[in-house]
Amino acid sequence: MKRRDFLKGATSVAVALGLEGIALPAKDAKASVWEEFFQKYFREMNQAEKDAVVKRLEADYKKRFGKDIKVSTKGPLPNVLYGYGLDLSRCIGCRRCVYACVTENNLSRNPQIEYITVLRFKNGEKWVDDLEEAEKYYNPEVVPEPEHFYMPVQCQQCERPACTKVCPTKATWKEPDGIVVVDYNWCIGCRYCMAACPYGARKFNWGAPTIPVEQINPNTHYLGNRPKHKGCVEKCTFCIQRVRENPGRYPACVEICPVGARKFGNLLDEKSEIRMLIETKRVFRLKESLNTNPKFYYFFSL
Amino acid sequence: MGIKRVSVYGLCSLVMLCVAFSAHTLMAETPSPSPTPGQTQQATQAVEQGNAEHHAAIPQYFTTKPPFTEGIFPCSTCHATMKPDRTRRELQFHTEIDLQHATKQRWCLDCHDADNRDRLKLANGDEVTFEESYLLCGQCHGNVFRDWKIGIHGKRIGLWNSDKPGDKQYFLCVSCHSPHSPKFKPLKPLPVPLKPKAITETKGTSTVDIEGKKIYIPVYSK
Numbered sequence: 132m133k134r135r136d137f138l139k140g141a142t143s144v145a146v147a148l149g150l151e152g153i154a155l156p157a158k159d160a161k162a163s164v165w166e167e168f169f170q171k172y173f174r175e176m177n178q179a180e181k182d183a184v185v186k187r188l189e190a191d192y193k194k195r196f197g198k199d200i201k202v203s204t205k206g207p208l209p210n211v212l213y214g215y216g217l218d219l220s221r222c223i224g225c226r227r228c229v230y231a232c233v234t235e236n237n238l239s240r241n242p243q244i245e246y247i248t249v250l251r252f253k254n255g256e257k258w259v260d261d262l263e264e265a266e267k268y269y270n271p272e273v274v275p276e277p278e279h280f281y282m283p284v285q286c287q288q289c290e291r292p293a294c295t296k297v298c299p300t301k302a303t304w305k306e307p308d309g310i311v312v313v314d315y316n317w318c319i320g321c322r323y324c325m326a327a328c329p330y331g332a333r334k335f336n337w338g339a340p341t342i343p344v345e346q347i348n349p350n351t352h353y354l355g356n357r358p359k360h361k362g363c364v365e366k367c368t369f370c371i372q373r374v375r376e377n378p379g380r381y382p383a384c385v386e387i388c389p390v391g392a393r394k395f396g397n398l399l400d401e402k403s404e405i406r407m408l409i410e411t412k413r414v415f416r417l418k419e420s421l422n423t424n425p426k427f428y429y430f431f432s433l
Numbered sequence: 434m435g436i437k438r439v440s441v442y443g444l445c446s447l448v449m450l451c452v453a454f455s456a457h458t459l460m461a462e463t464p465s466p467s468p469t470p471g472q473t474q475q476a477t478q479a480v481e482q483g484n485a486e487h488h489a490a491i492p493q494y495f496t497t498k499p500p501f502t503e504g505i506f507p508c509s510t511c512h513a514t515m516k517p518d519r520t521r522r523e524l525q526f527h528t529e530i531d532l533q534h535a536t537k538q539r540w541c542l543d544c545h546d547a548d549n550r551d552r553l554k555l556a557n558g559d560e561v562t563f564e565e566s567y568l569l570c571g572q573c574h575g576n577v578f579r580d581w582k583i584g585i586h587g588k589r590i591g592l593w594n595s596d597k598p599g600d601k602q603y604f605l606c607v608s609c610h611s612p613h614s615p616k617f618k619p620l621k622p623l624p625v626p627l628k629p630k631a632i633t634e635t636k637g638t639s640t641v642d643i644e645g646k647k648i649y650i651p652v653y654s655k
Binding site (some may be wrong): 208211216218223224225226227229230232240242243245248259267268269270271272273274275306332337342343346374375377378379380381386387388389391395396398403404407408411412432 | 486516580583584585586588589590591592593595596597600604609614617619620621623625626627628632635637638646647648649651
């Protein structure tokens with residue numbers, strides 16, 4: 132075979148495969164499918180367009196779960212920059228936060244998606260430099276175990292996030308209130324952001340997410356805990372559906388923590404508990420050398 | 434120089450010892466001296482407003498209710514008819530209380546008020562309500578008390594950006610630490626996460642009931 136013929140053949144095969152790869156909605160597809168297909172980028176939508184998308188999503192969710200699910204598109208609160216504190220002297224590694232987050236954020240139970248990973252370290256072991264050596268799958272009768280300590284890791288809401296820089300479609304970005312969000316409908320599932328994130332905070336929907344209807348949280352946000360679909364990346368948003376309300380609730384992980392190790396507040400408010408702890412405690416941020424500038428502060432109260 | 438310093442310290446401690454001793458004798462032997470009218474007024478006011486008023490910057494409305502054992506409060510239900518016995522001893526009642534909190538230095542009436550059983554007693558003799566028990570704990574645990582007041586120690590739930598009464602709840606010390614045995618009790622951890630490798634080895638989910646909550650865990654096909 133001549134080189135030219137080979138290339139010709141290869142190109143036509145590639146074109147054919149490529150066309151097949153684009154999943155155009157079928158001719159008889161419902162209007163909502165076409166609407167979803169042609170949906171604009173969230174940041175370029177005006178309020179009317181957002182409302183239309185919310186209406187479509189709510190109808191879809193009603194059909195999918197048989198329940199009324201509210202989707203909010205509420206924007207950031209003025210003069211707010213969210214910050215989070217986690218007291219490593221107190222955390223006992225009980226994983227209550229992990230499952231409170233799963234329920235609050237309508238995360239898939241199968242395949243399993245969890246935003247928070249609790250790491251266990253042995254006292255005196257090398258730790259913050261190399262999280263690879265951490266134990267994620269510890270399972271003793273009771274925690275805390277002697278001579279061990281625990282460090283929950285979730286999205287650090289970086290001020291200079293690596294994940295948003297690599298996104299080829301700009302489907303993920305940092306909001307003015309500091310929360311890094313994902314437009315799940317704009318995400319193409321390339322998972323570059325997962326490779327870029329130094330904290331392993333981003334999770335991918337490898338399969339169609341299953342959410343038990345009786346545990347579904349009907350108060351959702353477009354950029355937060357609305358039910359997701361197969362093939363999109365998601366992550367912790369500091370419970371954007373809660374914290375953007377005025378007044379708004381604490382994130383679910385803060386409220387569940389039995390030892391009160393989790394702190395949350397406005398970094399621009401000097402009276403807030405997060406500012407107080409940054410000023411008075413020994414604080415560090417994970418992998419500071421990477422210059423990601425996280426707004427998630429680990430601290431020691433003892 | 435050295436001798437001088439020693440003698441100054443000696444004098445100081447002697448004075449302190451005398452004061453402490455005299456106070457002790459006063460409390461043990463004689464009934465409290467009749468207060469002046471001003472003092473009485475101050476005392477009643479303190480009880481009405483709660484002692485927290487005297488300790489600035491404690492947001493009273495933040496606190497939760499103290500977690501009493503059912504049917505135990507008010508203590509005066511039983512104690513009203515009983516004559517207070519102030520001698521330190523093994524109790525015949527309340528035997529379920531296992532005091533693991535500086536056991537050797539402490540017994541019931543160091544914190545519970547013998548004259549008003551529905552109140553706690555500070556080291557200076559002031560009465561505080563059970564809702565203000567943090568004032569009692571704060572006497573020794575000053576660092577923790579300071580952190581608790583500004584929100585670093587302890588747990589807050591509710592609305593993060595509202596300080597209106599009732600919007601936010603601030604857990605009391607005793608909500609998490611039993612005052613008689615304050616060490617935080619170990620817990621059973623919730624289920625282990627799925628290993629990424631195992632995503633193809635699962636065939637669905639099952640549920641486990643933990644603390645009244647249904648938790649979905651993966652079921653492995655092997």
